[in-house]
Amino acid sequence: MRATIMHAAGDVRIENVPDATIVEPTDAVVRVTRACICGSDLWPYRGMEPSEGGQSMGHEAIGVVEDIGADVRTLKRGDTVIMPFACSDGTCAFCKEHLYTACVHVAFFGNNGMMGAQAEAIRIPNADGTLFAIRQKIDDALMPAVLTLSDVMGTGHHAAVVAKVGPGKDVAVVGDGAVGLCGVIAAKRLGAERIIILGHHADRIALAREFGATDVVSERGPQAIGRVRQLTRGEGAHAVLECVGHGAAMATAIEITRSGGAVGRVGVPQDETMPASQPAFYRNITIGGGPAPVRAYIDELLPDILEGRIQPAKVFDRVVDLDGVPKGYREMNDRKSIKVMIRP
Amino acid sequence: MRATIMHAAGDVRIENVPDATIVEPTDAVVRVTRACICGSDLWPYRGMEPSEGGQSMGHEAIGVVEDIGADVRTLKRGDTVIMPFACSDGTCAFCKEHLYTACVHVAFFGNNGMMGAQAEAIRIPNADGTLFAIRQKIDDALMPAVLTLSDVMGTGHHAAVVAKVGPGKDVAVVGDGAVGLCGVIAAKRLGAERIIILGHHADRIALAREFGATDVVSERGPQAIGRVRQLTRGEGAHAVLECVGHGAAMATAIEITRSGGAVGRVGVPQDETMPASQPAFYRNITIGGGPAPVRAYIDELLPDILEGRIQPAKVFDRVVDLDGVPKGYREMNDRKSIKVMIRP
Structure with missing residues (x-):
């Protein structure tokens, strides 16, 4: 599959990488329907030292569950899901307090060996705890706004x-x-x-x-x-x-x-x-x-998005496919774009 | 009257200074019955540059109102009062929110030309807003505990x-x-x-x-x-x-x-x-x-002191008169004393 890899400051490439697959029985694989470039992605874009193998990028996405591990209980193939920028187990003391970004198993997409979401698909650890499944039918026009619940x-x-x-x-x-x-x-x-x-x-x-x-x-x-x-x-x-x-x-x-x-x-x-x-x-x-426990806020914010009371999707002023991602980084870094949405 | 003046690091003296008197019609003069030395007094005690005229010390006291200005409304001579370490007008937006230490007329005793409370008496600006008058009769044995409400x-x-x-x-x-x-x-x-x-x-x-x-x-x-x-x-x-x-x-x-x-x-x-x-x-x-709005807490803490549920006076392990104040500083600085009470 294709994914975004940063090799050094200013050097973002779309590359072929091994397909996202189930590794742990608590994993899901999500086909990314929309992702985006974050302001925080610009910090390494400006300062990253060249690194062997590079850094997989992207931590905001919505998508469709393509596969689930044997122990996943709350999700099924075909579910539309919001992927918060951090994964969390959903069961620890901090998750119970809704501070998901302090989960004892917290891991950040695109960091420490976790693959990023600016890709065709992504493996989601602790899928039950991490993913927010959308059960209602949502007009496709609202999906960019839903995407903003993954982070921004x-x-x-x-x-x-x-x-x-x-x-x-x-x-x-x-x-x-x-x-x-x-x-x-x-x-x-x-x-x-x-x-x-x-x-x-x-x-x-x-x-x-x-x-x-x-x-x-x-x-x-x-x-x-x-x-x-x-x-x-x-x-x-x-x-x-x-x-x-x-x-x-x-x-x-x-x-x-x-x-x-x-x-x-x-x-x-x-x-x-x-x-x-x-x-x-x-x-x-x-x-x-600190890092926002965005998963905790979806229940509160989603209705306002679905009923049009807030329109955060307006922050997206560019839409690119994966091939357009390097240009998207450039434009955000040059302040020509506020935020770039990616349709892989 | 006699008061405590710091002239430089390690140099604390008891000196004769002009009597505390009413200057503004909103002032009161309080005869100090008990004051104390604060941990924060040790910062200048360790680092103060020699200064002409020195620095008047002390910002914690209880005492008795000796005189009031023409515009003072809520106090009368003979009232027993707690003097919070900062004076406040009692009427500004911050005072109304009980953040007295952010009062638009806030001033700290012993700072910026205000005289300090390690003295026989002290002038209190904005007396109505600053002083907390104790209306009930209090056993003298509880007065050291009451004193702690002025700061610590x-x-x-x-x-x-x-x-x-x-x-x-x-x-x-x-x-x-x-x-x-x-x-x-x-x-x-x-x-x-x-x-x-x-x-x-x-x-x-x-x-x-x-x-x-x-x-x-x-x-x-x-x-x-x-x-x-x-x-x-x-x-x-x-x-x-x-x-x-x-x-x-x-x-x-x-x-x-x-x-x-x-x-x-x-x-x-x-x-x-x-x-x-x-x-x-x-x-x-x-x-x-930050600087505690101690005045705001007196209503809540005083009953616990009067009924013996909390005993903060135990932090006082030395009692001195004014002549003993220099030694009191030395002992607190040497960690021989936790906190020194002064009976002027």
């Missing part, structure tokens, strides 16, 4: 939940990538009154406004901080969604948070330390977040 | 609240100083099942056990982390109270927190950055805390 929409929602977004709150979203844009959707959906997006790409800002952003701050650094304060009675935002992952974004996120407020961070942190420890402390700011 | 007990409680301590939770307390010990009291009071104290001073550990600690971890660094994990099914503690303030303590706090758990930090951070950003992220750990 669930991740934006996680940032909003951790930042304690709620009715009447002032919210700021740091980063206008696809996750930040889904953070805007989540903030609006959770009742935020003012939603300030920090970003400076015209196409993304336009989409943020469409999703419910009430204010745009295109300045950076101290200017951005001043502008957000100005928009929030000099206080800062109650809830701040950090959707970038580098230190400067985190510092801005902390500085624009109101005393007693919370930062929900979902940008994969690129630094070992966190900035602005003292400002965060003196203002009693809470900082939380 | 309220601060330990804040750490526990921010760390989301609750019934059945596993709690770890990093630091066996007076705040950490009050954190143990708070954790027990809030229903924690297992309370692990990290520390290695025999007298403090003994008191921690008396306050409800179920386990003691005297190792440091990786060994301490391993021990806490061993005590918590390999997972870490749900709630971790960071009561030290330096980077190594914070790194330990994060590493011993269970995935999805929370760190409540009240140790004054000595570093500009926070360590272990990536472990905190990958395990979805929440980090919060």
